[in-house]
Amino acid sequence: MERASRQLTPQIKAEAAMWLGLLHADNRSTADEDGFRAWIRENPAHLAAFDSITAMWEVAAGARAVREELRPVKRRAVIGGMGLLALLGGSLTVWRAAYAGVYETEVGEQKRVMLKDGTYAFLDTDTHIRVDFNDKARNIELQVGRANFRVAPDNARPFVVTAADHRISAQQSNLDVSRIGDTVAVLLVEGTATVETERHHVKKSTVVETGQRLVVRSADAVNIDRPNPRPLLAWHTGQAIFANETLEDAVAEMNRYSSVTLEIADPSIRELRISGVYRVGDVAAFARSLARLLPIDVRETDDHVQLLADPQRHTEG
Secondary structure: OHHHHHOOOHHHHHHHHHHHHHHOOOOOOHHHHHHHHHHHHHOHHHHHHHHHHHHHHHHHHHHHHHHHOOOHHHHHHHHHOOHHHHOOOHHHHHHHHHHOOEEEOOOOOOEEEEOOOOOEEEEOOOOEEEEEEOOOOEEEEEEEEEEEEEOOOOOOOOEEEEEOOEEEEEOOOEEEEEEEOOEEEEEEEEOEEEEEEEEOOEEEEEEEEOOOEEEEEOOOOOEEEOOOHHHHHHHHHOEEEEEEEEHHHHHHHHHOOOOOEEEEOOHHHOOOEEEEEEEOOOHHHHHHHHHHHOOEEEEEOOOEEEEEEOHHHHHHO
16 A cells, blocks of 8 residues: 555546545446446555545545534535645646646546536547637537546536537536447436537437437437447446347447457358457457357457357357
8 A cells, every 4th residue: 555655646636536526426326336446446546545535535524524513415515616626736736737638548548537617527448528618618529439427517608518510518417428430429327418410401409318318320310219328338337238239349349448459350250149248458358258158269469359250169050
């Protein structure tokens, strides 16, 4: 623990403060708790930072309690009002410096950030967003990738995410927005959002509510459904959940998280079906797992993993 304490950076301290705020929020969810546990496992310094920030928070809350008999709801308000981050000194300076810029993740990386309005943003692998807040609106441009936003309330300024030619406007909501290839998708985990789309120079406005997903593809009309959210939100905890998906689609999803490419070398196995829960980031382990379940062989090299049909098992099947 002593070594981990020496590794604390301003960003890690600020992330710890963000997690403390989320865990004490009135609307804390199971996904928040799972995400926190995943963050703790990522780096021993994360636990050291969280313990340090918690101790600072308890001291600050205890001192205030002596003066005004602090209640739990007020303790949450201290966190939500950035009171704890103010205790971090240099960490707050670092966080402010990033507000007006670009947030991005590399392939295989995920990142949690807190925006200056109190909105929490969680960026998936290979994601790029640009933040531009002004007096009239809180603008986010999702250039590529996928992000979850827990939007802080601000009645004077809508929270607007632009993905391709589509505008997603929300107030206090929790939403996943993705721009992967030619497809833009919006999943409302909680709350509502208005999505403005334009096709053939005709604008259309659609309201998306809790549990609904809106999907727009380059050549298709706007589609709204109410899917099982668990597979769609599995990325929050570093997982991929497949429910009778084709091998081709599963490979495409796993490849988003790895610099080592998983390749289907035999077209005859593309339509094989797969179900299960898998940890993202290690395509070789995923491929070996597939080989135990499906009639396929695996060939591994330094920079790619090939999937081929296993003739013997195909014949037996």
